[in-house]
Amino acid sequence: MTDHLLTEITVFILAVFVGIEVIGRVPSTLHTPLMSATNAIHGIVLVGAILVAGLQFAPLGSVVGFILIVLASLNVFGGYTVTERMLAMFRPRPIVAKKDD
């Protein structure tokens, strides 16, 4: 095992701890949007997809490369769209004055 791999494992483990810390504070009422938000975040694999399919030497060829980009961008755009849609629906109690009419 190289130092380089060890550094990457360090980054990974620290990020896991940050994740546990941050996500443990999300209330259960937001668990579905949370799941869809994290779903969109792993769409970051699109970065990898572009680096594999977009550079001068593209080993997968255009067809598989295209499928790869479609899959990853579906994950990103679909994930953010549904998260945004769900979060827009969450409202606090409406202003009481409305009920008096």
Place this chain on the structure above:
Amino acid sequence: MEAVTQAATWYNAAYLITGILFILGLKYMSSPKTARFGNRLSMTGMLVALVATFAQGVVQWPVIIGGLVVGAAVGIYFGRAVKMTAMPQMVAIFNGCGGGAASLVAMGELMKTLATANGSALPFDFTITTMLTAAIGALSFSGSIIAFLKLQELMTGRPITYPGQQVVNALVLLGILYCAVMVIINGPDVLLHFGIALALALLLGILFVLPIGGADMPVVISLLNSFTGLAAALTGFVLNNNVLIISGALVGASGTLLTLLMGKAMNRSVTNVLFGAFGAVQSSGGGASGGSGAEVRSVSADDTAALLAYASQVIIVPGYGMAVAQAQHSIRELEDLLEKRGVEVKYAIHPVAGRMPGHMNVLLAEANVPYTSLYDMDDINPEFERTAVALVVGANDVTNPAARNDKSSPIYGMPILNVDKAENVIVLKRSMKSGFAGIDNPLYEDPKTAMLFGDAKKSIDAVNNSLKQL
């Protein structure tokens, strides 16, 4: 060389910003008030990462732009069109896409490295992370598709089991491990073994989700989400890219936490959910208590209205049946009518109500129910004793008192909503059919329980009509 290093520093700085924006974005999700802002931060982070990636010598523009346009168009279209009841399968399919993409990225990197290695051995760091990425990504891809098919009811939601299932799964897993080891130690035919491992991982994803029942999908979806997160993080190891490692780790942690939480809410270990084929044998446990022959009492919509109108506090217990009947908007109207009369209305949400964690909250939010009226199980359970009427709409197993006091019940020990402690219980139900777990519910035979039979939406509408005339 100097210029190249400097450019790389810039990309990595941009990726660092992305990582920070993702973490902050999740942090802002700790309250419904700030969650939307958090999601915007996260989107900004994604944009920063994409721009930084484009600047790294992308030349295959037709493939990249074409793929992005198609992916974005389809993703945004379905993201907008999907009904909130269908959200779990939508999340499953997007999750599968991410897993599939991670797998292909690993394959591409392996082919690239093999082409440039000219026969020399590949480094161990590279082979192990590449193999893991591909296998986990592929498993997540095919598993998510089966979860999608089950939730969309394109195939049966019941567990699919056959003799020797675990043995078959173990053999497939062994096959993957053998091929993976051949790849990792740089054995002969690296690409061939890699391909076989990939195909077997796809197969394992299918085999692994088949025996899991529809009611256990919240667990499966969380778990598959964490798998894809892990696959994305591993892609970062393959490409030496920290933003992928950080983001993937965040998702992996979140998915794992939610998976454990769901398991706890069902009082079952995650292993039991995944390998127990729950609900496959419903004749043994449930049938025994069903033979008691006690009468259930049914009630009319008018009587229900009268009971609700003069109550001080009403707790509504929604279940997935409410969503199936699309009754949430009628329930919202009922809440308004009752509150006009000075009745306090609260909603009791069980952690596994719906088909994914927090699903019921989203369905009620869609019907304009303020999130401040929604209560977690732990917060609402002490309230039932002070409640005149508990109105159970399409929920079953999560209200079953057998979970508390019948040791022979398959769901014994599962935390439930204590609706039986309320003064009156009204259960809206289509028929006397048992719930997803296939277990009889003694709540229905309780003397203080009355059943309002029929379609939940029609029943609530009828209650609303008679409330207006009271």
